[in-house]
Amino acid sequence: MDFEPEGKKYSLGLRVFQLGLYVSNSLGYAGTATPVLTRLTEKTQEASILAVQDEDRFLTVAKVDGPKAFRVTSDPGYRGYLHCSAVGKALVAFAEPGESAKLVDTLELVPVAPKSITDRDEFRAEIERIRTLGYALMDEENEVGMRAVAVPVLDHDGRAIAAGSAVVGKWLLVGRIRTSEHPLWSSFVWRNEVVDAFVEMVAAPWFARAAAGTPALVWWLRLLGARIGRGAWCESYWLPEADLVALGPGSTVNRGCVIQTHLFHDRIMSIDAVNLGQGATIGPHGVILPGASIDSGATVGPASLVMRGEGIPAGTYWRGNPVAPWREPEVPTR
Structure with missing residues (x-):
């Protein structure tokens, strides 16, 4: 004193x-x-x-x-x-x-x-x-x-x-993620796995699942690095490398979807961007792989897989595993 x-x-x-x-x-x-x-x-x-x-x-x-x-x-x-x-x-x-x-x-x-x-x-x-x-x-x-x-x-x-309002693990452990490749045994891969564990074990049960489909989840994903346009609807928190995800205005990511931005091949982790254009939709439990895109107004049906590097043309409808043009069965005529 x-x-x-x-x-x-x-x-x-x-x-x-x-x-x-x-x-x-x-x-x-x-x-x-x-x-x-x-x-x-x-x-x-x-x-x-x-x-x-x-x-x-x-x-x-x-x-x-x-x-x-x-x-x-x-x-x-x-x-x-x-x-x-x-x-x-x-x-x-x-x-x-x-x-x-x-x-x-x-x-x-x-x-x-x-x-x-x-x-x-x-x-x-x-x-x-x-x-x-x-x-x-x-x-x-x-x-x-x-x-x-x-x-x-x-x-x-x-x-x-x-x-x-802190997304501690991601920014402290891996920082901003860019399109790249990393050996399986590299420090980056294991640090990235720790971030994934944080999301699954902490963020998901205590926040992300309850916030699905709300503006809070969108803001949280933005804080992780995702670029999400105005009016986008997102019910999935599973954007492993959020920095490489772009969801256009009015786009829709339904419940259970995985926006997969990395794959492992020959002990190499390959990371690439995924883009959904304005008004694009991926149905419930759909998966889109690295380097793929769904252009403006296009729709991918439920439980469908968009392959690596594939581009879904604007205004079209696709479904299946892997996806193919969405055609309804023909109705028999007499």
Whole structure:
């Protein structure tokens, strides 16, 4: 503590600041979170934060400002209400069941802004909805004119240890993926497999499956690197190398589809792009292989396979394994 004799005031000194930096670094917030938040901000052009639960509040531990004039005021060290923020509601929804129920029943629902949730039953229903969807939204509940989305970062038991909008594994382990080839025993292949495992074991059960067909899944895939046009409908999270996937405006990827951007041959991993044009459709449980494309307005039927490097012409209909022009059986005539 520092003491100012003239004003007879006490204030926190540099020693406390030093201890704070030590705690932050030891917990990995500065070293691990900041690079991920920076990439997220570059991708979305919006500010991003990482927060943890601190008793009945959330504590901001890392933040990267966006380029826009509108500035998020949740600087590191800021303690905010759980019930009226996206990160706070995500922390409540994905806390241990007993802790989550206690928070729902006991949090003081302060009317921070006109749209803040102040009704206990409404708050309970909101937490259940977040738990089902896998993400939390804030629509001017904390500050007029501000909206936010948050997802939980989970530990090995599926509990929320921090909330943020971070696609950690992909960007830290493999970065941006381009058309290329890699030997089976290379570091890239195994790092890429770790990312796939993260998607299957963590992101899919806790977020992606529940978010299928929603804007949240589209934004998550964009954060992974996919280029997805306005009005695209996507019910599948399985885009292994999302950087190489382009879904045109109004295109449709139905449930169970695999947009396969890599294949192994002779112990070589070959990676290539896949493109769906404007209004193109791939039916449920369809598969499209690397280097293939479905041009504007074309449709590939359910459970069909588009072979490697194949191009489906615009405005045509195809189905089968492998695909062939879609022709209905002729009706017998007398």
